[in-house]
Amino acid sequence: MTVSGNTVGERLDELELPPVIETSETDFIHDFYNPILSRAIEYKRGVGYFTSGWLKNAARGIAGLASNGGKAKWIISPILEEDDWEAFKKGEEGRRNEVIYESLERGIEELEEGLEEDTLNTVAWMIADGLLEIKFAVPDGRNIYGDFHDKWGIVTGIYGGKMAFHGSQNDSQKGFYNYESYDVFCDWACERDAERIRKHEERFDDLWNNEKEDISVYSLPEGVSEDIVQLRETDDAPYDNDRSGGSPMSARDHNITLRDYQQEAVNQWRYNGRHGLFEMATGTGKTYTAIGAMDQTFAKQEHPMVVVIAVPNTHLAFQWRDDLEDWGYDEEVYMIFGSVNTNWKSDMGRVLDDIRIEMQDIAILLTTHDTLSDEHFRSEIQQLNCDRLLIADEVHGSGSEERKKGLLEDYNYRIGLSATPQRYFDEEGTDFLMDYFNGVVYELPLGEAIPEHLTPYEYKPYFVEMTPEELHEYEEISSDLGWMAASDDVEDKVVENMMMERADLIKKAENKYSKLHDILEGIDEPDHLLVYTNDEQIDQAQQILDEHGIFHHKFTQAEKPSERPELLEQFDKGNYDALVAMKCLDEGVDVPSTREAILMSSTGNPKQFIQRRGRVLRHYEGKEKAVIHDIIVVPSLSEDLNPDIKEIEKKILLKELDRFDEFASNADNEIEARNAIETVRTIYEV
Structure with missing residues (x-):
């Protein structure tokens, strides 16, 4: 069997691949690996051992993938000698990591001795460029005496199409001389093949994410990765990491490298x-x-x-x-x-x-x-x-x-x-x-960005009640909304206005101001503080900051566009202790020096509260942690709350708790934050 063509950029799903290939009829390198990888943007492979022979043959055809800007993920097994296994059986996690590391270091020495220069150089460059990730699998539990011995791969095409193969061949030098075979599945062939590909990719991903029982999967230690990268033979990548052609325009002068x-x-x-x-x-x-x-x-x-x-x-x-x-x-x-x-x-x-x-x-x-x-x-x-x-x-x-x-x-x-x-x-x-x-x-997502790309943070929620007067008005509006919703004679606009009126009661709740006092009392020396308010709160919030001796400035639509960069610069320098903001700082504005934020006003729109959190979490020199104070209003924390109000509030409170769950789930003090809401959950039965 011969697959014709291996041109970078052609479609994977145009290849005519048979359902079974075998070494007696197929040159696996020239007729199989090269054509599929030159059309690929992703190659997932699980097989073999960490040896020069494995890498040499697994890397065959990989240059085409690299030229496409594609990415490879390999799950392999480290070489472990008898003494290593004895250490593994003891079940000591620290010793296990040490043994694996030592085993991999031995593999690095063999790499340098045994790989052809062009293959070694390509592998080292791909790791350096982030195009190749290697993880290694070690059986444990009931499989501790065995090896990671499965052999399969999944290839995703540049322009669509996905194929998988599964069979007996190890990616070793000897494996290419043995009589071996692969079953080959193409999602463009039939739905049954597509389902097999999904299953193979699902189990690869489960292994990659270390979600399989009786087998542990480890990332390549940083030191080993650096050792491989140092084996590069040239200062230039041996592939063009961009598949678009043409004569380039003049490059701009900058020293910026993307992460x-x-x-x-x-x-x-x-x-x-x-x-x-x-x-x-x-x-x-x-x-x-x-x-x-x-x-x-x-x-x-x-x-x-x-x-x-x-x-x-x-x-x-x-x-x-x-x-x-x-x-x-x-x-x-x-x-x-x-x-x-x-x-x-x-x-x-x-x-x-x-x-x-x-x-x-x-x-x-x-x-x-x-x-x-x-x-x-x-x-x-x-x-x-x-x-x-x-x-x-x-x-x-x-x-x-x-x-x-x-x-x-x-x-x-x-x-x-x-x-x-x-x-x-x-x-x-x-x-x-x-x-x-x-x-x-x-x-x-945020959870993956902390702490490498964003600052860890603590989340401090505060639940405050309405005053008796506010609660009375709230109950009256809620009662009216109850019969309005059941009536066909009330226009939607009237209902909408009533709901906005009730929402405004929460936004301007009087007890928010006393809580703001409490929060400021607990901050020893306010430093790069943001206070988020609405138009009805901003004047009183500024007055409270004045009472606490906090030097601040408002940041709103009222400030001229030319004035805003200066305000942000003065805030960064510490010339202002705080900025009191409305919607102006919600979208995209960089305020990386911010260390604490107080949310006095938030909508239920995830866009807004996620953006506001983002203002606080950017990395900044000397900033190790951020703190978010979130004031959440509930009608009452009394267990004798009107049952009708309690039922109405469940739906509204659940929207507020969406924000709470989002903020708490990635916070350093998640357990403490979740404990703070238990009283509210109990009263409102949510």
């Missing part, structure tokens, strides 16, 4: 046809990831390109401008929206004319979501005949009926950025965004 996870996001976006959403926890560097994608795309361009970056508010546009300057893009950046540039229409026309006649090779238009959907802006973009990249920051804000008009099909490259791309109570808008950007291509 591994950011580059992985860029790679996944590229594999997805340069469309996709980055769903990354606030504070993990979505802006730099998007600029990196833009920079790498531009470096491969043969012709001019227009980049449109749309942001929700003006101060975020200035922040993007500063970040672009860090990457060497300064003269190419234009502010194209009315609040800072009343001549934006004429400026836009002039810039795009220069692109058309190739007087410029790139133009970066910084604008707002509202201007993006403006008819004139849309018309100018549609008249271009060059590549157009759209970067929509805080992309959830682009899904409203009016703003969707700005999401033109004319943008052939698209990036959406958000920690929470789902639109609150707007399934249709969410579906539109998912379809337009062709889905989420990379996720980095």
